[in-house]
Amino acid sequence: MRLRFALLLSVLSLPLHAAQLTLQLGDSDKQWQTAELLQHPQARDIRIEQDVSYKKPMTYRAVPLAVLLEGIKPDDHLQAVALDGFAAEMPAAALLKQGPAQAWLAVEDPAHPWPPLAKDKPGAGPFYLVWTHPEAGNISPEQWPFQVASIRRLPPVxxxxxxxxxxxxxxxxxxxxxxxxxxxxxxxxxxxxxxxxxxxxxxxxxxxxxxxxxxxxxxxxxxxxxxxxxxxxxxxxxxxxxxxxxxxxxxxxxxxxxxxxxxxxx
Structure with missing residues (x-):
């Protein structure tokens, strides 16, 4: 009985709609699951005063993107690919900075999904690249990709x-x-x-x-x-x-x- 109860609790604790982020940064790929990122040691709640996609202040559970970019150097070039085919080209230098403009990977909690971006449109999840103090880094709207599925290192454009x-x-x-x-x-x-x-x-x-x-x-x-x-x-x-x-x-x-x-x- 105890074993069955423990198994039931473990199943109920799993996200109902967990997602996977793929990082292609070197010779091999790394996958991060939603739960892993939500529980990451450096995950924290951040507030975005003027969210580019939602057009209003938003609060997210997020991980500093730099801590996920193992082995990446400032002169590398990265591309974030979204589920809808959006492909943001981004020099790594800005993504690795600790501030004042800092990149974060916002992670959608399946138990508390983000709102739709507009009527009859999906939300920005499961992963969304957001910025604190973007004005300090001249960050453009195209550097806020949402519905991110993968981030990969590529040669320059x-x-x-x-x-x-x-x-x-x-x-x-x-x-x-x-x-x-x-x-x-x-x-x-x-x-x-x-x-x-x-x-x-x-x-x-x-x-x-x-x-x-x-x-x-x-x-x-x-x-x-x-x-x-x-x-x-x-x-x-x-x-x-x-x-x-x-x-x-x-x-x-x-x-x-x-x-x-x-x-x-x-």
Whole structure:
């Protein structure tokens, strides 16, 4: 009887909808289960004052992401892949910092699920990369991937996808070169360009046409700042990039890159 009772208690204590996070950081993969992360020695409750996805303050049980990235160095490159095909490209340096802007892996407790992101949409779980004090690190919305399924170390974007590269010989401070870096940070998580990229979320931004070819410049700027101001539809997913996230000079550089790549179609 005691054995049966003990077994019953152990079964009841298991999460009903536990999930698994896969880390591909070296020669072998490591899997973390929901319960393991919730009980991690460094797990704690954190408050996000302005959550990018929920658009309001949120509290999460979370683990500092840096403690999970064993063997990763600041000059490494990581990619967080979500269940819906979103693929956030992230230099490791920012993820490893202890602050003031710090990355956390928020873990959804199956016994207390997070709310839906919107009507008829799922929540951000089971794993969500969130930031405390993101303003201190110039963290963009695309660096908040939710429904994360895996995090993997990969070669830099320029090595993996040469079709994204601007013309050779440009100076490092050329607006097109700067725009390429901004494209990787803000656009590549959702979009491909010239068929290159891992995202399976949004349309290709050069094939068959580049947005600089069919948007008037003032409307393209407005669309990037506030997509719903031009095209309103219930299932819209593209976030707006305010001037606090993408300053005007950065937006100029991003548009310079897009316009440049319109002449480099593959």
């Amino acid at each position: 320029a090595e993996r996808f040469p079709a994204l590269l601007p013309a050779p010989g440009l100076a490092a401070n050329d607006p097109v070169s700067r725009g390429f870096a901004l494209f990787q940070k803000n656009c590549l998580a959702c979009h491909r360009l010239n068929g290159a990229g891992d995202a399976q979320f949004g349309p290709d931004l050069n094939l068959p046409y580049n947005p600089t070819e069919y948007f008037r410049p003032e409307f393209l700027r407005r669309y990037i700042r506030d997509p719903q101001s031009l095209r309103q539809w219930p299932q819209a997913r593209m976030p707006g990039f305010s001037a606090s996230i993408l300053p005007d000079a950065d937006l100029d550089a991003l548009l310079a890159y897009l316009g440049h790549m319109a002449k480099r179609k593959l």
